[in-house]
Amino acid sequence: MSKKRKHTNQPLKSNGNKKDPGRKSKAKSSLKKEEIWSFKNVSFNNFIPLLIALIFFSILWFRPLDIKITDPWYEGIALIDSANKVTEKELKNLLLDEAGEKLSEQVRKHPYHARVHYLYGYYWLQRQNWDSVIYHEREAIRIGAGGVVEQVEFKAQEMLNYAIGKKVNPLINSGNNEEALKVLEYATTKNMNNPEIDRSKGIIYLRKGDNDRALGCFLRYEKSQPNNVLNLTNIGLSYMRKNNLDSARFYINRAIKLDPNHNRAKQLNAQLNPQNQ
Incomplete structure (x- = not known):
């Protein structure tokens, strides 16, 4: 008596020649994710040198080399700005005295730094010491002439012109022409307007x-x-x-x-x- 074959609901086993469509779609999906992630990584890595270059050149453009906001000469200028905002004369003078000490120290340490002379001249402008303004702005122009990173000579020339007028006009008006002429000869800067x-x-x-x-x-x-x-x-x-x-x-x-x-x-x-x- 022959035995009847039992029918089951189990799927037939693959013989290895047929591909599973579900597995194929999963593989494609995984591949796409890997490609996208790889593309993102490559793109970011490519931009790293550009970002570094932009940061570096922004520092060069907006600030001189090796300068921090906390550098002493900027501390001195911050004190001058604070002094200009107060109305009490004694406090104003104290702030200016402290600013002058910081900036004069920096001029001694950095005698060939154009910006330091420019800022120290700005301090003397607050004191209305026109001779000192003229001297330090001339130095800023002389040292900084031809610079491409920080062109302080043009701002220094504006301050110099102002100080010259304040110094010379009273001399001319009082008839002290020879003294006025000496000041003008000394204050003349080459190749500047x-x-x-x-x-x-x-x-x-x-x-x-x-x-x-x-x-x-x-x-x-x-x-x-x-x-x-x-x-x-x-x-x-x-x-x-x-x-x-x-x-x-x-x-x-x-x-x-x-x-x-x-x-x-x-x-x-x-x-x-x-x-x-």
């Missing part, structure tokens, strides 16, 4: 009767300040003294067009054109 020195020198030379030098100074000043009425008037006066009346009239007329009520220009115009009076 300082038209105020030319203007002041021109006035001194004009008072001394040196019309050729005066005219040269006024003409150089005109290049930066073409519409300065007083300077145009001084150019006209210089030409008058040189007996170049046509050029004198030209500049006096320019001055009057800009300011019809300028007294000195009107007086010179009357001398040049007596027939019109």
